[in-house]
Amino acid sequence: MTHHPHATSRFCMHCGQRLMSAIPEGDTQRRLVCLDCGFVHYINPRPVAGTIPERDDGRLLLVRRAIEPRVGTWVFPGGYMDVEETAEEAAIRETKEEALLEVQELSLLGVYTRPGPGVVVVVYEALAFGEGAVGDETSEIAWFRPNDIPWEELAFDTTHWALRDWARRRGFPAPED
Numbered sequence: 001m002t003h004h005p006h007a008t009s010r011f012c013m014h015c016g017q018r019l020m021s022a023i024p025e026g027d028t029q030r031r032l033v034c035l036d037c038g039f040v041h042y043i044n045p046r047p048v049a050g051t052i053p054e055r056d057d058g059r060l061l062l063v064r065r066a067i068e069p070r071v072g073t074w075v076f077p078g079g080y081m082d083v084e085e086t087a088e089e090a091a092i093r094e095t096k097e098e099a100l101l102e103v104q105e106l107s108l109l110g111v112y113t114r115p116g117p118g119v120v121v122v123v124y125e126a127l128a129f130g131e132g133a134v135g136d137e138t139s140e141i142a143w144f145r146p147n148d149i150p151w152e153e154l155a156f157d158t159t160h161w162a163l164r165d166w167a168r169r170r171g172f173p174a175p176e177d
């Protein structure tokens with residue numbers, strides 16, 4: 001799946017006129033505004049959901065990204081939510097797609113956000129069933145001991161923050177940002 005989280009139409013979805021950048025009345029930020037009908041095209045972050053799958057030997061699964069951005073770095077399985085699913089369902093589906101892995105007993109680890117471009121990442125701890133295999137958007141998968149998490153090769157700030165919380169909950173050291 002290809003994602004364009006901040007792609008926008010240049011035309012009003014109500015009346016088809018060209019949208020202009022302007023500060024709407026009562027607002028403080030520039031928005032895309034239709035000067036014809038007054039429609040304001042808000043751009044909001046799109047939630048991402050993912051899991052940190054854990055085996056009964058205490059190892060966690062990470063996948064190596066085969067796509068931009070940050071191709072070649074490690075991340076836990078995750079991706080954009082579909083509009084018809086819950087965060088848990090999205091996290092389970094993405095884990096299946098990217099690592100061909102079944103997970104159960106999801107438990108919320110945390111919600112990680114950063115500005116510009118806005119991202120909201122909902123991360124679950126989960127029990128893994130099976131070994132998994134290379135799936136969509138992934139060039140490699142690996143099971144890491146908590147002491148062997150590749151901190152220097154992680155994909156995003158949000159990946160680092162979630163794995164840091166995961167490791168510390170289990171009593172393992174994790175570097176600050």
Ligand SMILES: [Zn+2]
Pocket residue numbers: 012013014015016017034035036037038039
């Ligand atoms: Zn309009």
